[in-house]
Amino acid sequence: MKIAIASGKGGTGKTTLSTNLASFLSQTNKVVLTDLDVEEPNSGLFLKSKLIHQEDKYKMIPEWNKTDCTLCGNCQDVCNYHAVIKIVDMIMVFPELCHSCYACSELCPTNSLPMKKQKIGELKQYKTDNFNFIESRLNIGEEQAVPLIKQTLDYVDKKFPDDNIYKLYDSPPGTSCPVIEATKDADFIILITEPTPFGLNDVILAIETMKELKKDFGVVINRYGIGNKDIDKYCAENNIPILAKIPNLRAIAELYSKGELLWNKIPEVKEELQKVQDFIIKLKKTTK
């Protein structure tokens, strides 16, 4: 069972919910938590864990080998991303623009652009007391998150093929390509938001995205009590289930600031997580 935790807006509590839910759920179930916010991975900051595996992640980019090159310029013509350019008597490759489509390399008549590995980030697997935690981290300066997210998902699928395990995915913010990649294989999406005009605007974008992807989803409202009731109203009018409402408490903000988990210290949080857990377990039974 794959559950992605996402939100349109950043800073609404994706990581708080992911880490606390993983920890809470793992008392009675098998859980793997994966941080797919590879640009700014934060889940690990809240978990006491031991590193058990680490590997570099790569993307493939062409590298010019001038020996047999006739400078025909075909590589430049076939690259839709302007990542390969012929300048006078040289072929230049711009790795940050390259999407690794292989067209220039495989269509080169003299095999002068063999594909080579380039490191884009790192994947780490940790073990906490009760569950496995996987995190990928994009190198600074590397612009494309999607290839790393994809490889991280492949790693989790391979290492944890058992569908009985609850696989939680802390997703990147927004509604563009990294979020699509992080959520498209999930069985259910939890959208977390806050009851403010920004929160409402961005959760509607996220809801539209999930509808477009034909995904089942529910909403968790964080910092409940600030702002207004517009999200309650929106969800009621559109038949969207609200799974939980995490209250706005200064104690939560303080624990969070120190990088601590909440559910074992704040009863209101535990109560709300119980609701999310009940929902997920019921969902799993009905989808079987």
Add this chain to the structure above:
Amino acid sequence: MKEIVVISGKGGTGKTSITASFAVLGDRDVVIADCDVDAADMHILLQPENAQSEDFYSGELAVIDQDICTQCGKCFDVCRFEAIDVSNGIHTVDELSCEGCGYCARVCPVDAITNIPLNVGKWHIANTRFNQPFVHAKLGIGADNSGKLVAHVKNMAKEIAEKYNRPYILVDGSPGVGCPVVSSLSGAHFVVLVTEPTVSGLHDLKRVYELVHKFHIKAGCIINKSDINMNKTNEILKFLKEEDIIHLASLPYDENFTKAMTDCKTVVELKDNKLKDILTQSWEKIKKLA
């Protein structure tokens, strides 16, 4: 003309509320660009009226003409993005996976595949309720190329600033360190980093500053909700000192921050609040530093 870019690494630190406040304080000196094209929010506070809207096309999408296609499978063989679906021997393109590289069309033996330009969003030139030029955009759902849309929004803002002789372009950036952020930073004269004293706030600040540093752009930092964890605030201050980042201001935790947003107003429009004075001083500093 100077370009001031506000970013945060981590989302939800108050970046947009602070940028909108600077927009109000900047009055006739600024052209505003909302480059958080993925989840734009500044329009909620500035309530602009759109004067001009246009579709934005970037990249391509492969389309297979089933009348011509012989279902030979060459496209499937070359596609690195798993974007060719095969069902009952019929080949179709998965629009969300296609990255528009055009490789399939090049190898198709019967020319059944064409690449069509992709509409990835819409951009607008608008007037804020303070009668300032405001350029914003909305990326289409699941769209790629957000970096290009960001670049376009910034270029439009630049053109307007030049035409109307406005000394500053104020840019609201997006969270993260990926393509839209890189695009927001290119050409910037000064970066304002907004953070909060939490483990994740500091972690993300360090990562995004590494990117700013690569671009050799001068930076200043605003610590929001600074009194929520003084130890972390001191850690941030130490980091700023080590990296030669100017400490612009520390804002206390204040309910007015959310209250203003809930009323769809900027913080500086609320009467009698401390935040207004601090933000006004910060804006004066930023103008001098840019």
